Amino acid sequence: MINIRRATLDDVPGMMVQLNEYARQAEILPRTKDDVYRTIREWVVAEKVEDGDLTQSIVGMGSLLIMWRDLAEIRSLVIDPTCQGLGLGRQIVTLLIAEAKTLNIPQLFALTRKPGFFLKMGFQMTRLETLPRKVHRDCVFCPRFHACDEVAVILNYELGITNYEGRRSS
Numbered sequence: 238m239i240n241i242r243r244a245t246l247d248d249v250p251g252m253m254v255q256l257n258e259y260a261r262q263a264e265i266l267p268r269t270k271d272d273v274y275r276t277i278r279e280w281v282v283a284e285k286v287e288d289g290d291l292t293q294s295i296v297g298m299g300s301l302l303i304m305w306r307d308l309a310e311i312r313s314l315v316i317d318p319t320c321q322g323l324g325l326g327r328q329i330v331t332l333l334i335a336e337a338k339t340l341n342i343p344q345l346f347a348l349t350r351k352p353g354f355f356l357k358m359g360f361q362m363t364r365l366e367t368l369p370r371k372v373h374r375d376c377v378f379c380p381r382f383h384a385c386d387e388v389a390v391i392l393n394y395e396l397g398i399t400n401y402e403g404r405r406s407s
């Protein structure tokens with residue numbers, strides 16, 4: 238059984254295993270343990286509970302970083318390879334979108350090498366230049382800034398572009 242829930246401080250060691258592996262593969266930017274502890278309230282995790290021995294393990298996660306009053310970023314979305322394709326990425330993003338809505342944040346973006354997944358979630362491609370807050374806050378400090386291979390995707394449900402199930406909204 239896999240539960241999607243808010244992260245707790247006890248999850249951090251298990252989260253770091255996944256985060257370090259995907260950072261090593263350059264799928265996400267590195268996150269330090271210190272950073273994850275400090276931002277733990279931003280994170281949602283997928284936890285696998287094995288039947289019988291009650292062993293629990295973290296098999297996926299994602300975080301929502303508020304950038305400004307009308308903009309948030311989905312960061313560090315990763316699903317363990319053994320659990321990909323089961324809808325966990327969708328469930329985590331859906332929860333993060335719901336949280337942004339609760340906070341009245343109309344726009345969410347992500348920088349990703351997997352834009353196809355986000356397009357399925359109703360995001361649209363955009364140019365990094367349309368996200369100056371992100372560029373000035375993070376990108377200019379990134380060693381890959383001038384050779385960035387990530388794509389910017391954005392979801393603006395307030396403008397009725399698409400909703401998070403990928404359908405046209407009114």
Ligand SMILES: CC(C)(COP(=O)(O)OP(=O)(O)OC[C@H]1O[C@@H](n2cnc3c(N)ncnc32)[C@H](O)[C@@H]1OP(=O)(O)O)[C@@H](O)C(=O)NCCC(=O)NCCS
Pocket residue numbers: 259264265312313314315316317320321322323324325326327328347348349350351352353354357
């Ligand atoms: C990208 C990732 C988060 C997707 O998570 P997932 O749990 O495997 O995805 P889901 O099962 O929820 O898929 C939801 C939909 O997106 C589609 N999808 C998943 N990955 C996709 C991809 N790379 N390209 C295009 N579509 C994709 C699925 O087919 C599914 O479509 P459907 O609803 O029509 O069946 C996961 O593959 C992953 O962790 N990849 C490595 C790390 C990474 O690249 N993270 C993104 C950095 S921001």
